[in-house]
Every structure is written in structure tokens, then in C-alpha cells.
Amino acid sequence: MFEKRLPRLLLTVAIVAACSFSVGAFRVVNAQDDESKGIQAEEFITKRPAKNANRSSARYKPKAKPAEGTSVTTPPPGMAFAQLGLTTWRFRPSTAADKTKELVEEDTNAGASEWTLERVEDGTPLAPGQRVRLSIESLSRDGYLYVIDREQYADGSLGEAHLIFPTRRTADANHVKAGRLIYIPGAPRSFRVKPSQNTKTQVAEVLTILVSPQPLIGADKLSSKSISLPREQVDGWEKQWGSKATKFEMEGGAGQTMTDKEQAAGKDSSQELGQDDPVPQTIYRVAAKPENPVVITVPLKFAKTN
Numbered sequence: 001m002f003e004k005r006l007p008r009l010l011l012t013v014a015i016v017a018a019c020s021f022s023v024g025a026f027r028v029v030n031a032q033d034d035e036s037k038g039i040q041a042e043e044f045i046t047k048r049p050a051k052n053a054n055r056s057s058a059r060y061k062p063k064a065k066p067a068e069g070t071s072v073t074t075p076p077p078g079m080a081f082a083q084l085g086l087t088t089w090r091f092r093p094s095t096a097a098d099k100t101k102e103l104v105e106e107d108t109n110a111g112a113s114e115w116t117l118e119r120v121e122d123g124t125p126l127a128p129g130q131r132v133r134l135s136i137e138s139l140s141r142d143g144y145l146y147v148i149d150r151e152q153y154a155d156g157s158l159g160e161a162h163l164i165f166p167t168r169r170t171a172d173a174n175h176v177k178a179g180r181l182i183y184i185p186g187a188p189r190s191f192r193v194k195p196s197q198n199t200k201t202q203v204a205e206v207l208t209i210l211v212s213p214q215p216l217i218g219a220d221k222l223s224s225k226s227i228s229l230p231r232e233q234v235d236g237w238e239k240q241w242g243s244k245a246t247k248f249e250m251e252g253g254a255g256q257t258m259t260d261k262e263q264a265a266g267k268d269s270s271q272e273l274g275q276d277d278p279v280p281q282t283i284y285r286v287a288a289k290p291e292n293p294v295v296i297t298v299p300l301k302f303a304k305t306n
Contacts, residue, residue: 041057041058084283085137089258103115116257123301143176144176144213148207153202161231241292247282
């Protein structure tokens with residue numbers, strides 16, 4: 001489990017979204033062969049505010065070949081692309097050269113120390129004791145964000161489902177749209193990787209991320225901490241709307257530190273990112289009927305220990 005600094009975390013990101021969205025137009029550049037195919041960031045961020053004439057010059061590459069009969073650039077007939085951006089931020093001790101820093105209270109009596117957040121590629125194993133934070137951006141549709149956490153074990157089974165976002169404290173901040181970053185957990189908190197100590201070996205955390213056009217869970221059912229959800233409810237969402245996602249990773253993004261704009265957006269939801277601002281490290285895209293919700297599953301694994 002992720003030791004908090006906030007609720008536990010399991011990283012199979014499932015994103016349920018049932019809102020209106022436009023068909024994504026994806027332009028492949030340098031498509032002479034499979035190894036040179038890439039998609040420019042501007043194709044993912046068209047719904048962000050256009051603050052000036054510039055757009056991000058970042059590029060993405062698919063992390064795996066699409067399934068047989070599918071296309072990287074064109075959705076099947078009757079369907080449209082929906083995409084969600086996710087960045088995993090790893091905490092490391094700050095240096096004098098870092099422009100963004102956070103004060104973090106230590107577990108011991110050593111007081112607070114300065115840390116800087118840097119991007120890691122999706123799928124990077126997380127070491128025990130590592131502090132992490134996630135940022136989520138719904139790039140193609142507006143809606144209400146819900147994040148469900150489950151532990152994943154070596155035998156493939158999943159633990160109990162816990163709704164870790166929103167809580168009663170954040171119930172008025174779970175509306176998402178392009179340009180608005182949601183940090184899980186919000187600053188100055190972080191998750192700390194700490195595998196559970198039970199009879200099963202935990203190998204990952206699984207997040208089920210839902211974006212719905214209407215609130216799914218009433219504010220009166222939330223608490224100041226995470227709440228448990230029936231397994232059948234979560235399994236039903238995944239079975240009904242789940243589909244295979246294509247994952248795009250930003251080229252050269254790993255190791256980049258959080259910018260002042262990203263930091264400000266995490267502290268103030270009114271600070272929206274524009275088309276010329278930093279883009280997510282990883283983008284998940286699925287083809288779905290416009291009227292249907294979308295479910296995306298993304299595992300975040302723990303590093304093996306001796």
C-alpha cells in the first residue's frame with residue numbers, strides 16, 4: 001500500500017468518463033517506419049485554453065503497437081477517441097539549481113526538508129519508501145473525477161476498493177476539464193510506497209479513475225478520509241465500459257522537474273494550463289462510443305526487493 005501522507009493507493013488506473021467530447025484528430029509525423037512514428041502534443045491539447053499562438057512542441061510515441069485491426073490515428077466507425085493525461089511525480093532531495101521545491105515534514109524529529117518533484121515514465125517500478133504524487137488531466141471531456149484505490153498481489157488478485165478522491169474536504173474540487181490539473185494527493189502531501197504486511201505479497205497499487213458527466217457519489221456519502229466501495233460496483237463499471245487503451249509516452253520527459261506553472265496549478269484550480277504550457281508525461285487513449293463511459297486500467301508496480 002501507499003503509506004500516507006493520505007490514503008492508500010493501488011495503481012491500476014481506471015478512468016470512467018461519460019461526457020461529451022470531440023473526436024481527436026491525430027497527426028503522425030515522420031511516419032517512414034514504425035520506429036519513427038510520433039504524435040505531436042498539439043493534437044492532444046486542442047481543448048486547453050489558447051493563451052497565445054504557441055503550442056507545446058513535445059512529441060509522443062505509442063508505447064506498444066496497436067491491436068490488430070486498429071489504428072493509432074483513426075477511431076473505428078461510430079466511435080471517438082477519449083484521452084486522459086497522467087504524470088507520476090517522484091520526490092527527490094532538492095538541489096540549489098532546482099526552481100521548484102516543497103517543504104516536507106519528515107517522519108523523524110529531523111524537522112522539514114526540501115524536495116523537488118520530477119517526472120518518471122509510466123511503468124517505472126517504485127521503490128519502498130519512495131514518495132510520489134500523481135497529476136491527472138482530462139484532455140477531451142469535462143466531468144467529475146473519482147479515484148479508486150486497490151492493492152494488487154503477486155497472484156493477480158486485487159484487494160478492497162477504496163475511494164480516495166474526492167473526500168469531504170475536496171468534494172467541491174473534483175470537476176475536471178482540459179487544462180485543469182488534479183493532484184493526488186494535493187500538496188504538500190504525498191504517497192509513500194509501503195507494501196502491505198499480510199499473507200499476500202503486494203506488487204502494485206491500482207487506481208480506478210472515473211470521469212463522469214454527473215456526480216456518481218453524493219457528497220453526503222463522503223468522509224474526511226477514504227471510503228470503501230462494494231467490489232461488485234467497481235467490477236461492474238470495468239466490465240461494462242472497459243476497453244483496451246493505447247498509451248503514449250512523451251519523448252524526453254522523464255527526469256524533468258515540475259515547473260512553477262504546474263506547481264501553481266496544483267495549489268489553485270483557477271490556474272489552468274494553456275496550450276503552450278507543459279503537457280502530461282503519459283496519455284491514455286481509448287476508442288469508445290461518444291455516449292458511453294470510458295474505463296482505462298493502468299498498473300503502477302513496486303520495485304522488487306531482495
